[in-house]
Amino acid sequence: MTGALDQAVAGLGDPSLAIKLMGGLGDIASAAPNEAMWKLGRLVREDDELTAEFDKGIDGLEDRLRTGSSKSAAEFITRFDEFLYEFGSRSTEEWSAAPKTWETHRRIPLGMIDRMRLQDESKAPSVQADRLRREREELTKQIRSRLAGNAEALAQLEAVLRSAELYSRSREQGKTNTIRVLHEARLPIWELGLRYTKKGVLGRPEDISMLLESELDSFIENPQSFVPVIAERWEWYDALDELEPPFFIDGEIPPVTTWQKKKDPDLEPAGAGTVLHGLGACAGTATGIARIITDPEDAPDLEPGEILVAPLTDPGWTPIFTSAEAVVVNVGSPMSHAAIVSRELGIPCVLGVRGATKKIKDGAKLTVDGAAGTVTVH
Structure with a gap:
């Protein structure tokens, strides 16, 4: 899909166009939990009692809220239960026989909400979605204008844009539907x-x-x-x-x-000045501190402005993206889950950086260029 789009705009001299044209499509099923979690995070942020409970830590948080007598705690639990009914089937290992779903392991979504409450309003998924949609529509308009004199190239562009839109939505919706059915059986x-x-x-x-x-x-x-x-x-x-x-x-x-052991030091840590290469998934540049997260249960370790470095991602990782300044993943393709969601949220993302979770030291300062597909270690 991205190859066909690259070909359609190849003569325009900007290799990042294909990625930019697939941002902010809207109606991406795996990105929907982000908006719901964001609203729960705002509910916490705007209420002193809820903030105090979250400040005590995630351990025992749900019990404290369910047994509490405050109206704010009751409202949060009501909305959290609604969230679990709608999105509780999601997890970070959806191919597993017994994944840690959000409904059965509620500490995980609570930890993600805890991170979201710390974010500035500019990180709101709806704000990013509107920005990306406007940018995509304006860019599409410009490219159509540049190809106006070439009917064949313009027709190719339109066909590929429509295909990319349909594929991105159907891929994520199809997976979502399957997981919901599996969840009922599990x-x-x-x-x-x-x-x-x-x-x-x-x-x-x-x-x-x-x-x-x-x-x-x-x-x-x-x-x-x-x-x-x-x-x-x-x-x-x-x-x-x-x-x-x-x-x-x-x-x-x-x-x-x-097979090598996951903890084997088979890869040398990248030193200052090293540039790691991968596949650009979402355009944009971000500089921040690397946070190596191999299990989303460690999401509370991710601080605002940090860069998420992960082995691979599944829809259950998606809300962590909102709390990250950029995303770097060991494996993935331009039409993988991480790529589609990062483009929907407007977060610079580089995939296929082999051994990133081993080469990049936790706490290292990085610059991620999502268009060029590079990760620079400072």
């Missing part, structure tokens, strides 16, 4: 895990994810018989989780015994 299994945790059979609700769906009936009949099975499977799971899965397009998967 919730009863999660509830089963909760109940057997309360009975003392399981150590935590997540233990239920170590069973096959075909084993659930047998588990209910004789739960104790599956305790050693679950323990053994967790042992394998934890061992595999320490490894870095290789990315490949074609061919055979390398043997697991050859």
